[in-house]
Amino acid sequence: MQLIPGFSSFLRSGWLKPVAPVLTALVLAFVAPQTQAQSLFSPAIKVNQDIVTWYELDQRQQFLTVLGAPGASDEEVRQALIDDRLRRQVMRQAGISANPEAVQLGIDEFAARGQLSSDEFLQLLADAGVSRETVRDFIADQLSWRDFISARFISQARPTEDEINRALGQSGSGGLQVLLSEIIIPVTPQTLPQVQLLADEIALVEGFDAFSAAATQYSAAGTRTNGGQLDWLNLTELPPALQPVILGLKTGDITQPISLSNAVALFQMRGIRESATAAPQYSKVDYAIYNLPGGRSPATLARAAELREEVDTCDDLYGIAQDQPPEVLERIEAAPAEIPRDIALELAKLDLNEVSTTLTSNNGQTLRFLMLCTRTLDRGEETSRADVANALTQQRLQAFSESLLEQLRADATIVEQ
Template identity: 75%
Template sequence: MQLISGFSRFLRSGWLKPVAPALTAAIFAVAGTHSMAQSLFSPAIRVNQDIVTWYELEQRLQFLNVLGLPGSSEADVRDALIDAKLRQQVMREAGVQAAPEAVQLGIDEFASRGQLSSEQFLQLLGESGVDPETVRDYIADQLAWRDYISSRYLSQARPTEDEIDRALGQTGGGGLQVLLSEIIIPVNQQTVAQTELLAQEISRLEGVDAFSAAAAQYSAAATRDQGGRLDWLNITDLPPALQPVILGLQNGEVTDPISLPNAVALFQMRGLREVATSAAPISKLDYAIYYIPGGRNADALSQATSLKEEIDTCDDLYGIAKDQPPEVLERIDAAPSEVPRDVAVELAKLDRNEVSTNLTRNNGQTLMFLMLCNRTRDLGENTSRADVANALAQQRLTAFAESLVEQLRADAIIVQE
């Protein structure tokens, strides 16, 4: 369960998918698994004193499948509806419910993602067999649960000033790290429109597996073989402009497409953690670029592989570039804000004297042999304290919510028909 991200990403989807005949048959087969003598409004699941009817089960299946959202198998939907009943029981006791105007705003925003009015959106769902009340109930549950968790746990979730300092790496006592997946899609003048459409499609993906499959299929980065998965990165190692974007994500969320020279990038959040080691912000980046003709063709990549084995430090590149035109090698010492975004993203993944060959220039015709020479850190605040505080609080609220639902499940009497 994703407390805050589930609803925000749900609103971003904006896609209605036609229901295939086989899918429709499968959904009605669910309703047909109970006795034909029983009503659709008879219990499919009992959760303490509440019931989930066969109609609710069929409606949620239809709703998720029409929108093409994950978690739309019968088993997943049963689990989700059990959790929903447990949440509703707790909120009922606390007197928490979503205001009708807030639910309507949620429907309005949801519909606007598909460039539809609320009436058009609900009508299209209705034509696929989804009752408007199913949509309202789903959104109301998400909004009310967000408010309930915030009111119950926000005081505990708010980080202290010292915790924010540690997350920023300013006290030597800790830091904030992110676990990301990436997709880097090359682009040229002929493929701009096609790539933009593809990137928009990927930005709407739900789930780590779906994003990893897209990375394996479309990404040009070396991480494609790992489904785009990166190792833990210090948030302060990322480009300053990208840090608040990443910190604004919840687990499983994907950034909007990010334009880079000759490429479009997307990142998915897979984790956020506080660590005991310091990671102060970077004031200077020292790096070298050796340009290899041929772009990403086999010869250029082979030359880059051989070059990696020949050198140990950035200074070794001067010997490689000797007697060649001066423009073949650049050695750059710059503030993070002055580094091109695609270069800064690659440098964030590298340790000192490590190399990336993911980037190109000259419309893809020149391969960049990019090497990190050194990072200089200081105690500046490139990352907003408010961004870090919000990210930590949201992470903790999600953990509180998940723990509470697990506890409620353990204590509940659940009977499935």
């Protein structure tokens, strides 16, 4: 069967937020083929007054198979479809249904992810035995549930100014810290397609052990020796554009592959907490890059290790670079938002005068010996308050969605065949 490329990572990324966990659970949990003893339109599951037929199970299975979504156990599949019916019942009582124009936009977005037009997307599914109604119902359910959750809980989900301040590290009571694992995969123009495919596959793994194993096998960062695990980081020390992405993760979630200048990065959330002291804000970061020819060859990595022992501060690099071309040593002072994302990610992990040898340039032919010189404190905001407020709101709407669904399950009468 032909698979549509690009959808596995799309589904994993949390399409149609703020109910990403609901959608992800739905698309990753599917059903074993219908038994021959059952009629296509006989009930497979009864959920209160509603039923799920074997035909619907077969249609959804075909749908997800064409999208290339991974399968799941029968127990997980049945639970996902039970949840689907419970959501429909609540929305029916509330008089909420998806706008046809919004459903079409959802189909357009879905199709575009596979670089297809909507007609091509629907025809490809039809050729695989999936009806247009199945696709439209699937997308309409997600849109309706999103609208329902937002309408019911938005006033409770919006963060206060103090909560935004805490997330930004601007409150006297402290700021947020995150515990992450990382995978940094070097890339060249020649290896880009293979690295992108590998990164998409890693983004779909489940559990800390699987991500740790991938970090040990594929990551070029120094953290690969302990499964990619980083220490606690202040949220405000991460690149400004990355902060809302990280803040939107739940424990165990993995980011979509993040493109850097010469690498692809993935991060897994292992924990989040509020620190006892306020996280600092910085107006300027001073750092140095000493460029070593040879990329990540054993000889160059060995020289970088020796250099690490020879220098105590960034100023020591001037003596090392003496009589060499000016481009060998770069000394840069920039605002956090102006620092390239790959460099900013590495600097976030470093204390003053510490070194990273993860990055390369010149298509992997040059190793970048990166050293943090100084950080200049500032109380200005580098991350948009609107971004942080939106991320906090989405997290809370997801929590409300999951809590309501759990309550609906507890109150429902469910009969499985």
